[in-house]
Amino acid sequence: MSLINIKIxxxxxxxxxxxxxxxxxxKCGYEIPHLCYFNHGECSQGSCRVCLVEVKGAxxxxxxxxxxxxxxxxxxxxxxxxxxxRRRSVELLLSDHNQFCQACDKNGKCELLHVAIxxxxxxxxxxxxxxxxxxxEIAPGLVRDTSKCILCGRCIERCKNAHGLGxxxxxxxxxxxxxxxADDRSFEDSPCIQCGQCVNVCxxxxxxxxxxxxxxxxxxxxxxxxxxxxxxxAVRAALGEEFGYKIGTPVTGKMIAAMRRLGFAKIYDVxxxxxxxxxxxxxxxxxxxxxxxxxxxxxxxxxxxxxFAEYNYSxxxxxxxxxxxxxxxxxxxxxxxxxxQHDVSPEDIFVVSVMPCTAxxxxxxxxxxxxxxxxxxxxxxxxxxxxxxxxxxxxxxDRLPDEDWDQDIMGDYTGAGVIFGVTGGVMxxxxxxxxxxxxxxxxxxxxxxxxxxxxxxxxxASLDINGTTVNVAIASGxxxxxxxxxxxxxxxxxxxxxxIMGCPGGCINGGGQPYVREFFLPNEDxxxxxxxxxKRAQALxxxxxxxxxxQSHKNPQVKELYDxxxxxxxSHKAHxxxxxxxxxxxxxxxxxxx
Amino acid sequence: xxxxxxxxxxxxxxxxxxxxxxxxxLMMILSDIQNEYGYIPLEVQELVSKKTGISVAEIYGVVTxxxxxxLTPKGKYVIGCxxxxxxxxxxxxxVIDRFSELLGITPGQTxxxxxxxxxxxxCIGACGIAPxxxxxxxxxxxxxVEEVExxxxxxxxxxxx
Numbered sequence: 001m002s003l004i005n006i007k008i009x010x011x012x013x014x015x016x017x018x019x020x021x022x023x024x025x026x027k028c029g030y031e032i033p034h035l036c037y038f039n040h041g042e043c044s045q046g047s048c049r050v051c052l053v054e055v056k057g058a059x060x061x062x063x064x065x066x067x068x069x070x071x072x073x074x075x076x077x078x079x080x081x082x083x084x085x086r087r088r089s090v091e092l093l094l095s096d097h098n099q100f101c102q103a104c105d106k107n108g109k110c111e112l113l114h115v116a117i118x119x120x121x122x123x124x125x126x127x128x129x130x131x132x133x134x135x136x137e138i139a140p141g142l143v144r145d146t147s148k149c150i151l152c153g154r155c156i157e158r159c160k161n162a163h164g165l166g167x168x169x170x171x172x173x174x175x176x177x178x179x180x181x182a183d184d185r186s187f188e189d190s191p192c193i194q195c196g197q198c199v200n201v202c203x204x205x206x207x208x209x210x211x212x213x214x215x216x217x218x219x220x221x222x223x224x225x226x227x228x229x230x231x232x233x234a235v236r237a238a239l240g241e242e243f244g245y246k247i248g249t250p251v252t253g254k255m256i257a258a259m260r261r262l263g264f265a266k267i268y269d270v271x272x273x274x275x276x277x278x279x280x281x282x283x284x285x286x287x288x289x290x291x292x293x294x295x296x297x298x299x300x301x302x303x304x305x306x307x308f309a310e311y312n313y314s315x316x317x318x319x320x321x322x323x324x325x326x327x328x329x330x331x332x333x334x335x336x337x338x339x340x341q342h343d344v345s346p347e348d349i350f351v352v353s354v355m356p357c358t359a360x361x362x363x364x365x366x367x368x369x370x371x372x373x374x375x376x377x378x379x380x381x382x383x384x385x386x387x388x389x390x391x392x393x394x395x396x397x398d399r400l401p402d403e404d405w406d407q408d409i410m411g412d413y414t415g416a417g418v419i420f421g422v423t424g425g426v427m428x429x430x431x432x433x434x435x436x437x438x439x440x441x442x443x444x445x446x447x448x449x450x451x452x453x454x455x456x457x458x459x460x461a462s463l464d465i466n467g468t469t470v471n472v473a474i475a476s477g478x479x480x481x482x483x484x485x486x487x488x489x490x491x492x493x494x495x496x497x498x499x500i501m502g503c504p505g506g507c508i509n510g511g512g513q514p515y516v517r518e519f520f521l522p523n524e525d526x527x528x529x530x531x532x533x534x535k536r537a538q539a540l541x542x543x544x545x546x547x548x549x550x551q552s553h554k555n556p557q558v559k560e561l562y563d564x565x566x567x568x569x570x571s572h573k574a575h576x577x578x579x580x581x582x583x584x585x586x587x588x589x590x591x592x593x594x
Numbered sequence: 595x596x597x598x599x600x601x602x603x604x605x606x607x608x609x610x611x612x613x614x615x616x617x618x619x620l621m622m623i624l625s626d627i628q629n630e631y632g633y634i635p636l637e638v639q640e641l642v643s644k645k646t647g648i649s650v651a652e653i654y655g656v657v658t659x660x661x662x663x664x665l666t667p668k669g670k671y672v673i674g675c676x677x678x679x680x681x682x683x684x685x686x687x688x689v690i691d692r693f694s695e696l697l698g699i700t701p702g703q704t705x706x707x708x709x710x711x712x713x714x715x716x717c718i719g720a721c722g723i724a725p726x727x728x729x730x731x732x733x734x735x736x737x738x739v740e741e742v743e744x745x746x747x748x749x750x751x752x753x754x755x
Contacts, residue, residue, distance in 0.1 A: 156651070166649025173659045182654035183636050190650075588636055588650065589597075 004071040009078060020044075021064035021075060022051055026526075030077055031519060033086055033115045035093075035203055036152035037065035039529055042161060043154040043201070049089040050115055054079040061085050083119075090121035096130055097204075098147035099123055105388065106205030109515050112150060134178050139187035140210055140365055141194030141358040141511075146178045149206035155179065155198035162456065162504050163308070163478035167192040179206070182588065191311040191587030193478070195304035195502045196358030196382075196511015209358045209512055212379045213389060216352050219379070220263045225350040229264040230330055231255065233271055234356040234421030234507035235383045237539035241514040242387035243397040247524060248535030250543055253402025258390045260403060264352070271417030272410040273330030274429070276561070277301065278417075278552035280578050281323045281426075282433040283569035285497055289468070294318045296473075296488065296495040299426050301325045303363035304502020304511075306582065308478050313485050314584030319498075322579040324376070326420065327353040327360065328369050330410065331376030332577040337565045338409055350378045354386050356421070356510030359502060368580045382512025412557040415544030422537040423476040423506035424451040424459060427499040431463065431472070432551045439466045446550050454537040456480050456504035460495070471495045477504035508536035597637050605630070606638055610645040620648055620656060624663055633664040661713075669704045669711035671749050674728040678717025685739070686725035690714060692742040709753055710746070 003014045008028055015024040020041070022032050036048040046066040053064045056074035061082055069075075076082060094116060101107055115121070136144040151170070156179065160166045167181050167190055181190035199207045219227045240251035259267045285297050300306055300321045309317060324332070331353070335346035353360060357380075363369065364377040381389070390397060405411050416432055419425035428448045435443040450461040456477035463470045473495045475481040481500045487493040503509050509532075516532045518524065525531065544550060552558065566574045598606075609626045613619035623642055627634050634657050636650075643650045657663040675681075675690040690701065693712055697705055701714040720726040723735030727745070734745065 160649070166651055169649065169651025169655040171651075171655055171658050180651075182639065182650040588640055 004069065006069050006072070007074045009076055010074075015069060017069075017071075019069055021053060021055070021062070021067050021069055021073075024069045025053075025064065025075070025077065032064050032077055033090075033118045034065055035111060035115055035150060036154065038152075038154045038157075038201060038203075041065075043152065043157040045153050048093065048150060048152055050086055050093075050119070052082055052085045052089065053077050054082045087119045087121050090116050090119045091123075091125045093150050094121060094123050095126035095128060097150070098133075098145070104148070104205040105208055105211065106148075106202075109517070109520065110205065111203035111517065114519065129175070131175055131178065134180060134184060136180075136186045137210065138189075139192070139194060140362045141360075142187050142192070142196060142199060143208045143210050144180070144187065145206055145208075146180070147206075148204045149179055150204060151177060151179060152203060153179075154201040154203065155207055158197050158201045161479070162197045163193070163195070164482060165191070165193070165308075165478065168198060185588065189588070191585075193304045193307035193311070193502060194359045194362045194511075197503060199358060199511050200509075200513070200515060209382050209385065210361055211385055212361065212381055213385050215379045216381060216389070219350045219352070223350060225348050226265045226344060227263070227350045227352060228266045228268065228334055229259050229352045229354060230268045230270050230273070230327060230334075231259070231354040231386075232327060232356060232421065232507065233269075233274065233418050233540060234510060234513070234536070235354050235386065236543075237421060237508055237536040238356065238513045239383050239387060240397075241516075242384070242391075245398075247516070247521070247528065247532045248539045250539040251397075252543070253404070254397055254400040255386075256405055257400040257403040258395050258397060259354075259386075261395055261400075262389055262393055266406045268330065268334075268410050269405050269413050269417070270327045270330055270353070271413030271420070272555070272557065273326035273328075273333070274417030274420045275414055275552035275555045275558045276329050276333070276578065277323055277326045277420075277426075278429050278433050279558060279562070279569045280329075280574060281321050282430050282437060282552075284321055284323065285430065285434060286437055287570065289470075289496060296493055296498045297321055298498045298500055300580075300582075301420065301426055302500065302502040302507075303357065303359040305478070305481065305500045307359060307362070307585075308481070308502065309485075310582055310585045311587050313489070316485060316488055317582045317584070319488065320582055322575075322581070324369060324578055324580045325360075325363065326417075327355065328363070328376045328580075329578045331364075332371055333410065333561065335371070335374060335376065336577055337561060340565075341409060346372075346374055351376065353377050353380045354383065355380050356383050356507045356513045357503075358382060358511040360512075366580075368582070371577060383510075384512060384514060387514070410557055410561075412549070412555050414552055414555050415547035415550035416552045417555075418540050418544045418547070421507040421540050422452075422454060423456075423501050423504075424453050424474045424499065425506065425540070426501075427451045427472055427474050427497070429552060430497070430499075431470075433553045434470070435465050436551060436553055438468055442551065451499075452537075452541075454505050454508070454534045458483060470497065472497045472499070474499045476501040476506050478502065480504075505533040505537070508540070509533050598641065602638075603641060606641050607645060610642060619646060620653065624653070624656060628663050632668045633666055635665060667704070667708070670709050670753065671729055672711045672713060674713045674715045674718070675701075676715045676718045676720065676724070676726045676728070678715070678721065678724075680717070680721035681725040684724040684736075688739050689725055689727065689737050689742060692739050693746070696743060696746055709750070 004017050013028045034051040037044040044065045046063040051064045052061040054076040134146040156168045236252040240249045298319045331351045339346045360380045416429035431448045458475045460473040613622045639653045704711040727734040727737045
């Protein structure tokens with residue numbers, strides 16, 4: 001890599017060739033305001049005109065996010081003309097922007113407001129028309145409100161990069177342009193998997209999770225039901241970020257303390273459900289191996305992935321494990337076993353799941369997951385929504401004591417459950433138990449590090465367990481998953497067991513997790529966009545290491561549950577409560593009127 | 595895809611195959627479909643998406659970007675009134691308004707009997723004969739507002755013949 005000489009504000013620097021001005025300036029210590037540019041050029045349309053700088057000899061100002069540096073280039077970021085132009089660009093964006101900022105859930109994390117402050121942009125400078133508003137609040141997982149959209153195209157690129165899907169696109173032309181699924185459909189009436197990756201990259205509040213805070217409020221304040229909360233493993237690895245903790249700081253104890261102060265009657269860890277999932281799924285896998293069942297078996301914990309399969313690979317649905325996802329299983333147990341133990345009716349229990357995920361909001365409404373017409377889970381809030389509730393309640397998170405989960409009936413969990421939150425985690429947890437079932441002893445070392453990772457892409461391993469060869473593969477993000485799925489379709493797959501997660505990196509990078517924006521995180525390293533997934537994953541692996549019980553089959557309360565209630569894994573009762581079915585779905589052809 | 599019959603599916607797949615060696619085949623495929631069927635509904639876009647790997651949203655974006663493409667069927671006779679600068683100053687607006695009035699539709703719409711579609715066009719390059727009207731490729735020069743009724747009647751007669 002050769003170095004070239006450039007000057008910024010007259011000061012000489014040496015930078016690598018091939019960088020854009022924006023990237024080069026960053027290395028020299030300048031943050032040029034920008035909006036449409038994102039994540040090393042994952043999106044850089046050069047369309048927002050917020051990153052304009054002056055380059056000596058160039059015709060007019062140039063968009064620094066797409067303009068490459070060259071030897072001898074003289075750049076001015078703070079020339080009067082560049083400063084005025086950047087301000088004008090932002091003022092033009094503001095002129096057609098919904099400015100009810102105080103009512104916007106993105107407030108505090110809004111990049112448009114950030115650049116407006118940085119560029120000193122004033123609102124109301126330009127009058128004129130407002131473009132027509134397209135509002136989609138029909139889908140359970142996601143909300144699209146084009147009155148806040150700045151047409152940067154990040155969501156479009158993320159959907160393509162993560163999943164090869166491209167659900168969103170620009171429609172119409174000129175001032176009438178808006179971003180939408182084809183035909184201005186709701187996400188619900190398109191083959192969108194509602195994973196929320198688009199929400200994670202949206203610079204404004206145009207794409208958001210479909211909030212269920214109101215529903216939870218109502219249950220807590222006015223309802224007569226027992227409101228029980230359960231939190232997924234990935235939440236503890238990221239919630240702290242909302243309260244100024246460094247990325248990768250596990251905040252399990254404070255999270256529980258905060259939830260208790262919000263008024264939940266009981267607070268349980270979805271890890272119990274994860275352990276239960278391993279017992280069911282591990283048994284299902286061993287059964288398929290022994291009895292010549294459909295192989296490879298594929299995990300079914302991720303509702304984003306299940307949606308994708310139903311839309312795009314419905315011929316492969318028999319490969320999916322029939323297991324419900326952990327929080328659904330746990331909800332079903334709460335409304336059966338727990339209800340019986342506490343002598344309450346299932347109808348009087350309101351289960352709130354705290355999830356790193358927007359697709360879970362869709363999942364909980366699925367008919368296939370109901371038991372006797374009753375949903376396992378009554379509301380799903382994301383990590384971000386939990387943070388909003390904590391802030392709203394005036395709880396000073398960092399001053400909270402570390403508290404523990406409620407311990408009765410389903411308080412125990414193992415390290416195997418914890419690692420569900422990262423790509424490869426379900427696989428590793430399953431292997432720990434499958435190893436035991438096949439050999440009668442625990443694996444040594446306990447870990448199966450070959451399946452670990454923290455990003456999209458495919459990993460594979462071949463394990464010899466007591467003479468049985470088990471070939472496994474892991475993929476996250478639908479783009480990676482397609483490769484494995486196409487092999488199965490072509491009859492070329494050599495695997496017995498595949499873990500697929502919807503979001504690249506798994507739940508730690510779910511669509512409901514805190515936003516990662518380097519300029520809102522002054523205490524993080526410069527490369528935080530490249531390392532946050534690894535850091536969050538590490539938070540989970542370290543919790544696993546601290547646990548004394550690290551295999552699902554060792555969870556004493558799970559054992560008790562089987563002894564007293566379910567019988568054995570995959571029993572008739574277990575199937576009734578903990579397993580589900582799938583069905584092919586048409587993408588654009590069905591408009592659901594509900 | 596249920597709405598498309600087998601012959602249509604085969605024909606659209608054939609159109610896609612014509613351009614399978616092109617780097618950016620989308621515009622050519624859509625042009626052929628537009629010419630063949632007169633419109634490009636969502637089901638057809640889904641089929642093109644399956645064949646080309648281009649997302650439906652992107653195809654829909656292209657179809658709605660260019661006014662040449664249509665999402666709904668066009669009439670038997672497509673009346674294109676040029677509203678380019680030269681035609682406009684020569685009174686094209688009054689001409690298109692007259693078509694609107696007589697047909698009972700606004701530009702972009704199609705009459706209920708499926709006979710006429712009225713389109714407002716930007717400059718069609720016939721400034722010397724402004725204001726110009728083009729109907730199914732036939733160009734009417736220097737159209738006077740008084741002629742409009744006669745033009746419409748002539749096509750109605752042709753259709754019923």
